[in-house]
Amino acid sequence: MIEFPKPTVEQFFTSYNINNFTVSPDEKKILFSTNMNGKVNIWAMDAADTYPYLFAQKDENTNFIKFDPKNRYVLAGYDHDGDENYQIYATGPEGGVPKPLITGESDEKYFFAKLSQDGNKIYYMTSKGNESFLNTEVYDIETGEKKTLHEGERGPTYLVDVSNDEKHTAHLQLLANTYILGFIKTSSGFEYITPDPDKVHTVSGLTFIKDDEVWFATDYESEYSYLAKYNLTDKAFSKVMDFGYESVTEVQFNRDANMLYVTTEKGVVDKLYYYDLNHDQSDEIILPFASIKQLSTVKSGDLYVLGGSATEPFNIWRYSHEKWNTLTKNRVLGVTSDDMVEPETIRFKSYDNLEIEALLFRAKDENSNGFTIFWPHGGPQAAERKSYRAMFQMFLNRGYNIFCPNFRGSTGYGSSFVKLVEQDWGHGPRLDNVEAIKWLYNNGISSPEKLFLVGGSYGGYMALLLHGRHPEYFKAVVDIFGVSNLFTFYDSVPDHWKPIMERWIGDPQKDKERFQKDSPITYLDTMSKPMLVIQGAKDPRVVKEESDQIVEKLRGSGREIDYLVLDDEGHGFSKKQNEIKVYKTMLEFLEKHQ
Numbered sequence: 079m080i081e082f083p084k085p086t087v088e089q090f091f092t093s094y095n096i097n098n099f100t101v102s103p104d105e106k107k108i109l110f111s112t113n114m115n116g117k118v119n120i121w122a123m124d125a126a127d128t129y130p131y132l133f134a135q136k137d138e139n140t141n142f143i144k145f146d147p148k149n150r151y152v153l154a155g156y157d158h159d160g161d162e163n164y165q166i167y168a169t170g171p172e173g174g175v176p177k178p179l180i181t182g183e184s185d186e187k188y189f190f191a192k193l194s195q196d197g198n199k200i201y202y203m204t205s206k207g208n209e210s211f212l213n214t215e216v217y218d219i220e221t222g223e224k225k226t227l228h229e230g231e232r233g234p235t236y237l238v239d240v241s242n243d244e245k246h247t248a249h250l251q252l253l254a255n256t257y258i259l260g261f262i263k264t265s266s267g268f269e270y271i272t273p274d275p276d277k278v279h280t281v282s283g284l285t286f287i288k289d290d291e292v293w294f295a296t297d298y299e300s301e302y303s304y305l306a307k308y309n310l311t312d313k314a315f316s317k318v319m320d321f322g323y324e325s326v327t328e329v330q331f332n333r334d335a336n337m338l339y340v341t342t343e344k345g346v347v348d349k350l351y352y353y354d355l356n357h358d359q360s361d362e363i364i365l366p367f368a369s370i371k372q373l374s375t376v377k378s379g380d381l382y383v384l385g386g387s388a389t390e391p392f393n394i395w396r397y398s399h400e401k402w403n404t405l406t407k408n409r410v411l412g413v414t415s416d417d418m419v420e421p422e423t424i425r426f427k428s429y430d431n432l433e434i435e436a437l438l439f440r441a442k443d444e445n446s447n448g449f450t451i452f453w454p455h456g457g458p459q460a461a462e463r464k465s466y467r468a469m470f471q472m473f474l475n476r477g478y479n480i481f482c483p484n485f486r487g488s489t490g491y492g493s494s495f496v497k498l499v500e501q502d503w504g505h506g507p508r509l510d511n512v513e514a515i516k517w518l519y520n521n522g523i524s525s526p527e528k529l530f531l532v533g534g535s536y537g538g539y540m541a542l543l544l545h546g547r548h549p550e551y552f553k554a555v556v557d558i559f560g561v562s563n564l565f566t567f568y569d570s571v572p573d574h575w576k577p578i579m580e581r582w583i584g585d586p587q588k589d590k591e592r593f594q595k596d597s598p599i600t601y602l603d604t605m606s607k608p609m610l611v612i613q614g615a616k617d618p619r620v621v622k623e624e625s626d627q628i629v630e631k632l633r634g635s636g637r638e639i640d641y642l643v644l645d646d647e648g649h650g651f652s653k654k655q656n657e658i659k660v661y662k663t664m665l666e667f668l669e670k671h672q
């Protein structure tokens with residue numbers, strides 16, 4: 079019998095990101111954005127033969143793709159090297175080189191919102207003239223004319239839907255990640271859709287079901303987001319349905335089928351439901367994957383979903399006649415999900431008895447090297463979930479266990495839990511991470527000589543803070559674009575985050591002492607372990623200055639710090655060569671410090 083070698087670590091570099099997709103109005107073509115040829119571009123698959131081909135080339139990240147309902151053009155939003163200044167470009171129906179359509183100065187943002195039913199009007203938000211709160215404009219494709227529809231105020235404001243008769247528009251106004259109001263603009267003014275806009279709550283998934291009625295998800299006076307509606311004629315808000323301990327994250331309406339699709343999150347997994355408006359009836363649609371990145375409904379009633387799980391990269395799936403089929407085959411070279419590691423979900427009690435959920439990936443016995451990577455996730459109002467990370471499966475293949483606690487502030491555990499990180503970035507969440515480390519030690523999974531600390535963004539901040547305050551727990555540390563100084567971070571975030579900052583982290587003057595106490599840079603003297611810092615030069619969220627200052631200061635005091643800067647990346651690594659460079663550098667660093 080021929081014996082084949084075990085998968086190598088390089089094989090784990092061969093899956094690709096599928097970021098988003100769109101389906102043509104006749105459902106004959108699917109376009110998706112992927113780094114399949116090394117850089118992010120739009121690829122197409124024709125339903126008839128499903129062979130993927132390059133559709134639009136710009137070698138840049140996209141934040142959306144959209145077909146004109148009459149198939150005259152395709153729109154996409156591109157940034158430049160990860161700077162997140164997305165602007166709107168168009169290509170013809172057969173693709174090509176995208177042409178600027180709604181664009182401006184390189185530091186301006188143009189976020190796509192919606193197309194009119196006939197595809198003649200493009201609704202979008204722009205930072206031009208209103209950097210912090212954004213303005214909503216509409217572009218007429220026939221005349222090329224632009225008109226301002228709404229000037230955002232108090233917080234960044236996003237148009238999310240337009241009624242069928244185009245008389246009303248629905249908007250979200252972000253005052254914090256946990257305080258998002260929904261309102262409808264009418265000819266006579268605007269109306270909030272929840273009873274008391276002064277109460278802190280969120281609205282999402284806002285969609286017009288009728289010209290005078292919107293349905294949406296909200297956690298108004300509740301721990302978990304539920305499905306609700308607001309009627310403009312009756313001025314009535316009401317709950318339609320709740321999903322127990324699951325929070326509604328997205329609501330999609332299929333006008334042709336008069337059907338709603340609702341996604342919910344519960345801890346580390348997503349769920350999907352339909353709600354039949356004709357019969358007032360709802361049920362779960364069982365998913366063949368654990369997490370949903372994007373959901374689209376089409377005229378035929380079929381569903382298209384970008385779904386993945388811990389052991390399967392994100393793929394586009396179609397749900398038709400109660401059956402799921404995967405349309406793309408994004409997989410790791412020669413590796414099946416059986417060769418990968420499915421995480422265990424564990425729970426432990428934190429220092430104040432709060433229950434924390436965590437994912438534990440145990441390297442297979444035949445691969446295990448006895449070391450564990452401790453991974454605090456980014457966000458922080460996000461969570462580590464059962465979705466594919468090539469980096470995790472690569473480390474597992476090399477023998478590392480990985481432990482990911484969903485510390486206080488994570489999403490998926492109710493509204494109070496997610497608020498616990500607000501104005502407390504460095505105390506409660508840090509102590510949850512400390513308890514998580516103790517859990518690893520107490521359960522014989524790791525020890526200070528066998529534990530590495532790796533985190534990105536807020537996770538990088540937590541890695542730096544834990545390094546400074548608890549260096550005795552770790553062998554070495556990797557910080558990927560982590561916040562090192564709350565004062566400079568506060569000043570350097572994108573303009574449209576500024577209205578959110580006070581509720582999120584606090585005020586640098588009023589909370590000066592806490593900012594000092596919770597800034598990793600305060601603990602330089604105790605950052606004694608070997609450290610690798612990785613940063614994208616164009617990162618607009620955690621700017622390069624955050625990494626530069628900690629590296630400079632530590633090097634200045636004689637510490638040896640490895641520093642990898644990627645000149646053409648932002649808050650993430652989208653280009654294949656860069657991703658491989660990052661993974662290899664991390665692997666070599668951890669191996670050197672075992």
Ligand SMILES: CC(=O)N[C@@H](C)C(=O)N[C@@H](C)C(=O)N[C@@H](C)C(=O)O
Pocket residue numbers: 252255456457458459534535536537575578582619620
């Ligand atoms: C709605 C929104 O964009 N809010 C931002 C303030 C936000 O929460 N951004 C996070 C997703 C984010 O990018 N956080 C960084 C620090 C990270 O940890 O990734």
